Every structure is written in structure tokens, then in C-alpha cells.
Amino acid sequence: MRILITTAGSRGDVAPYTGLGAALRDAGHEVALAATRSFAPLAEEAGLEFRPLPADPRSHGDVRGKRELLGAAAAFLTDLGEGFAGAVAEDTDLLLLSTTTAPLGWHVAEATGIPSMGVYLQPTAPTGDFAPTVAGARSLGRFGNRAAGRFTLHMADRVFEPAVARLRERLELPPLTAARMRRRQQEATRPVLHGFSTALVPRPSDWADHLTVTGCWWPYVDAARRLPAELEDFLAAGPPPVLIGFGSMAAGEGERLGAIAVRALRRAGMRGILQSGSAELVAAGAGAGDDILGIGDVPHALLFPRLAAVVHHAGAGTAAAAVRAGVPSVTVPVAADQPFWAGRLAAIGAGTAPIPFPSLTAERLADALTTAVRDPSYARAAAAAGRHAAAEDGAGGVVTAVRRFALPSSEPGRYR
Numbered sequence: 001m002r003i004l005i006t007t008a009g010s011r012g013d014v015a016p017y018t019g020l021g022a023a024l025r026d027a028g029h030e031v032a033l034a035a036t037r038s039f040a041p042l043a044e045e046a047g048l049e050f051r052p053l054p055a056d057p058r059s060h061g062d063v064r065g066k067r068e069l070l071g072a073a074a075a076f077l078t079d080l081g082e083g084f085a086g087a088v089a090e091d092t093d094l095l096l097l098s099t100t101t102a103p104l105g106w107h108v109a110e111a112t113g114i115p116s117m118g119v120y121l122q123p124t125a126p127t128g129d130f131a132p133t134v135a136g137a138r139s140l141g142r143f144g145n146r147a148a149g150r151f152t153l154h155m156a157d158r159v160f161e162p163a164v165a166r167l168r169e170r171l172e173l174p175p176l177t178a179a180r181m182r183r184r185q186q187e188a189t190r191p192v193l194h195g196f197s198t199a200l201v202p203r204p205s206d207w208a209d210h211l212t213v214t215g216c217w218w219p220y221v222d223a224a225r226r227l228p229a230e231l232e233d234f235l236a237a238g239p240p241p242v243l244i245g246f247g248s249m250a251a252g253e254g255e256r257l258g259a260i261a262v263r264a265l266r267r268a269g270m271r272g273i274l275q276s277g278s279a280e281l282v283a284a285g286a287g288a289g290d291d292i293l294g295i296g297d298v299p300h301a302l303l304f305p306r307l308a309a310v311v312h313h314a315g316a317g318t319a320a321a322a323v324r325a326g327v328p329s330v331t332v333p334v335a336a337d338q339p340f341w342a343g344r345l346a347a348i349g350a351g352t353a354p355i356p357f358p359s360l361t362a363e364r365l366a367d368a369l370t371t372a373v374r375d376p377s378y379a380r381a382a383a384a385a386g387r388h389a390a391a392e393d394g395a396g397g398v399v400t401a402v403r404r405f406a407l408p409s410s411e412p413g414r415y416r
Contacts, residue, residue, distance in 0.1 A: 002091055003402070005119070006034040006105055007098035008053055008080055010248035012317030014039045015219035016121060016195055017098070018046040022220045023395035024402065034087040034101075046220035054083035077104070081163030084108060085171060094402065099124055103160045104167055106181050111171040117405060118192030119398065121316050122337055125192070125211055126150050127204035134336060137343020137354075157182060191405055193398055196316065199323055199388035200344045212401070215392025216320045221299045231273075231303070234293045238271050240308040241293075242330075242369060245275030249313045249334040249357075254280035261311075263362035265292060268369045270308070300325070309372045311365065314342035314354065323350060326386030328378035330368045332357050349381030 003024055005017050014035045021031045025047060032049035035042075043050035077100075084104045088095070095116040097105035102118055109116040122133050126149025128142030135148055157178040164178045189210040195217040203213040227235075235241070244261045258274060258281050265272040271291045274281045275298075283292045300318065304310060304325035312318045314331040319341040322329045329351035331342035345351030352368045372378050 001093045001402070002030045002032075002089070003094045003096060004032050004034060004051070004088060004092045005096045005098075006053070006084075006087065006101040008036055008076075008100045009098075010315070011039070011042075012247060012315040013098065013100060013121065015042060016217040016317060017119070018042050018048065018220035020096075020119065020195070020217040020395050020398055021048045022046045023217075023399055027399045027403075029402070032089075042220075045222060051087040051089075053080055053087055077160055077163040078166065080104065081167040084167060085111070088112060088114065094405075096398075096402075102185075103156070103178055103182065104163060106185055107164060107167050107171060107173065107176075111173055115190075115405075117190065117401070119217075120192060120194050121196060121217075123194060123196070123201060123204065123213075124153070125204075125207060126153070128206055129204040130201075131340075133340040136339040137347070153182065154179065191401055193401055195394050195398075197320060197323060197385075197389040197392055197394075199385040199392075200319065200341070200348065212397070214397030214401075215394030216324065216389060217394045217398070218301065218320075218324070219299070219317070221301050225299060225302065227298055227302050228295070231293065231295055231298065234273070235306055238291065240306060241271035241273050241291075242309045242311060242373065243273045243275060243303065243307050244311040245277050245281060246313045246332065246334070247277050247315050247318055249277070249315075249338075254282050257360075258282040260360060260362045260365060262292060264365035264369060267362060267366035268373075270369060270373065273303075273307075309369060309378075311369070313357075314338040314345065316341055319345055320389070323382065323385045324389050326379075326383040328352070328372040328382050330365070330372050331355070332360050332365075348385055349377060350385050351382075352378070 005021055007014050007017050017033060021033050025031045032051055033043040034051040034053050037052040040050045081104050085108050088108055092114050095105055095109055095114055096119045097116050099120040099122055105116055126146045128146050131138065131140050131145045132149045132152040134152055139145060140148055160178040168176060189208060192211050194213045197216050198213055261274055262283055274283055274294045276294065276296055283294050300321035304321055304327055307327050309328045309330060310322045311330040314333045315338055329345045331345060331351050331354045333339040333342040333354055334357040342354035346353055352372050355364050355368060
């Protein structure tokens with residue numbers, strides 16, 4: 001079967017689909033990944049065909065508050081919708097749509113007759129069990145959680161509306177609002193699979209049967225891949241260090257954050273690795289020395305298990321990687337769903353209480369690091385969550401669902 005996986009956003013929104021795509025390829029399918037152009041190397045490393053999507057989330061500036069987030073998202077989605085249909089080849093048999101691309105992909109599926117399935121990294125369907133991921137970690141009660149979940153989807157539809165209108169015009173489809181299309185999808189009960197671990201978020205008790213949780217889809221890492229020699233030497237030179245990084249967040253604040261990180265490491269008496277990321281984090285200040293190393297991009301799966309703790313922004317992918325490695329987290333959430341994942345790590349005891357990004361200081365970071373590393377309960381909880389996540393076969397669950405869903409129909413090249 002010819003499968004196209006579509007996703008868009010930051011690295012954490014794309015990398016998990018490389019592992020998923022590789023698993024589907026190994027199961028005998030022809031798999032292509034459509035994402036923004038900067039992620040072509042990830043797809044190629046995983047042996048997947050790559051199809052570029054014409055948008056880049058970085059082109060809309062650094063995002064901190066909710067108003068800026070909504071504005072940047074609308075602009076990004078408009079760019080994305082302009083060329084989304086072009087990434088779908090005529091011989092595609094199945095579309096696998098991420099949280100970000102599904103509200104556009106549904107319209108392409110309508111125009112082409114290609115069936116689709118949802119493959120989401122976040123729980124988006126309203127539930128009484130917890131508030132929507134963009135609302136943080138605090139429960140609003142069962143009624144309030146469901147109401148907030150419906151409101152969040154309503155707001156998402158408003159953000160998608162301009163992109164949807166343009167896309168339907170290009171596809172020569174009659175006008176249809178984003179909200180109406182979402183209702184159609186819900187009524188059709190098409191499968192939606194979720195690639196997060198139930199170690200962090202148990203499957204909601206009130207979800208419909210077509211909404212399933214498979215476990216995480218781990219980013220592809222070649223079996224021959226190794227950490228850089230300089231990093232290996234650093235790891236071998238002393239006790240396990242802590243990693244400090246902010247992923248795709250805090251662009252342009254590397255020097256300030258680096259100074260905070262160095263002071264915190266000195267105050268806590270720990271060795272540290274600073275991962276540059278979008279912030280371009282650097283070991284700044286007079287306290288930087290041989291026991292602090294700066295690095296670029298390396299696979300979390302190879303590095304995290306060798307650390308004492310990870311300081312991160314609590315993006316879904318990084319939070320999952322910390323759980324997989326069984327190491328404690330110190331979270332500094334910045335925006336979007338990051339406070340939610342930070343709260344989940346704290347709730348299961350695998351992470352300290354989140355430090356909101358605007359409140360980050362060297363003193364607060366040092367205190368949190370000391371707690372995470374010196375209190376053995378955090379390591380025990382993280383290890384237990386890691387064992388739970390390891391027992392889940394997330395990609396295998398999708399492979400099975402695709403096999404069950406994609407039954408040959410009487411029309412050549414089409415599946416129902």
C-alpha cells in the first residue's frame with residue numbers, strides 16, 4: 001500500500017513520524033513523509049520518500065503568549081494550505097494525518113477519494129478526565145474539562161478557517177467551514193490513533209471506541225548511529241551529567257539562558273551538557289569550565305539514558321524521551337501544550353514542579369535540579385514510567401490498525 005504521512009510544526013511534531021514511517025515500511029508498505037522542507041534529512045535518514053510542504057513555523061517569529069501563538073499559527077496554516085494538495089500523489093492509497101495537518105487533509109481526502117486516518121501526538125478530543133492540553137495541567141472538573149475541550153476545538157477551527165477556505169477553492173470543492181468538516185469526521189467515527197504513552201496520560205475513560213492510544217512513536221535512529229566522540233569522552237570523564245536544553249523554544253536567548261544554566265549547575269554542584277537548540281544555548285559566564293559541554297543535535301534515545309536528569313521545555317517529544325530513558329525531568333514550559341506535559345511528568349512523580357519560563361532563575365533551576373537528582377523518588381518514578389512505555393508497541397499498533405482499516409475495495413488503487 002502507498003501511504004503518505006503528513007505533519008507540520010517543530011522537530012518534535014515531525015521526528016516521531018520517521019519511526020512510525022520506518023515501521024510501516026518494514027511491514028511492506030511504500031511510505032512517504034510530507035513535512036516542511038527543513039526536515040527532509042530526517043525522512044531521508046529513515047529511508048522514507050520526502051515531499052516538502054510549503055511552510056515554515058520559524059518564519060513567523062518567536063512565540064511566547066497565547067495571542068502571538070494564535071496569530072503565528074493562522075499565518076503558518078495559510079502557508080501550509082497553499083501547497084498541501086500538491087504533496088498528495090494520485091496513486092496514494094492512504095493518508096495518515098497529524099493533529100496539525102488533519103483539518104486540511106480531510107478536505108484533500110474529500111476531493112481525491114483517498115481514505116484517511118488520524119495519527120495524533122496529543123489528546124485533542126474533549127474529555128472529562130482532564131482539561132485540553134493547551135489549557136495547562138489544572139483540571140476544571142468533568143463538566144468544565146469537556147466544555148473547555150469543545151471550546152478549544154472551536155478556536156482551532158477559527159484559526160484554520162482562512163486556510164480551509166483557500167484550500168477548498170483550489171480543490172474546486174463547494175464552500176464548507178472547518179467546524180462543519182470536523183463534525184463530519186466525528187460523525188463518521190474514522191480511526192484516530194494517538195502516539196503518546198499511557199504512562200503519562202491514561203486513555204480517557206469517556207472516549208469513543210474509534211479513539212485509541214497506541215503508545216509513543218519513537219523517532220528513527222539508525223542502528224549504527226553513535227554519539228560524537230567529544231560527548232562520549234565527556235560522559236566518561238565523571239558522574240552522569242544533567243542536560244539543559246529548550247528544543248525549538250526561546251530563539252535568540254541563548255546567551256542569557258546559558259548564563260542561568262551555568263550558575264545553576266555551579267550552585268547545584270553538577271556537571272552539565274547544554275544543547276544549543278533554537279535558543280542557541282551556550283555556556284556563558286565566568287563559571288563555565290571543563291565540566292560543562294555544549295552540543296548540537298543528538299538523538300535523545302542515545303543520550304538521555306546516560307544522564308542524571310534532563311532540563312527541558314516539556315514538548316511532547318522531549319517529555320516522552322525522558323520517560324523512555326527513565327530519567328527525572330526538570331521542566332521549564334514555554335507555550336502551547338508544554339505546561340500540560342510538564343504537569344503530567346510532575347503528577348506521576350517523574351518530574352519536579354514546573355518552572356514557568358518567565359520565572360526561570362539560576363536559583364530556582366539549581367533547587368529543582370538538586371531535588372530531582374538527590375531525591376531517589378524521582379528516579380524511581382521515572383524508571384517505572386520508562387518500563388511502562390517500553391512495554392507499549394506504539395508503531396506496531398498503527399501497523400495493525402492500518403492492516404485492519406485498509407481492506408481492498410472493488411476500485412483499484414483505493415481502500416476503504
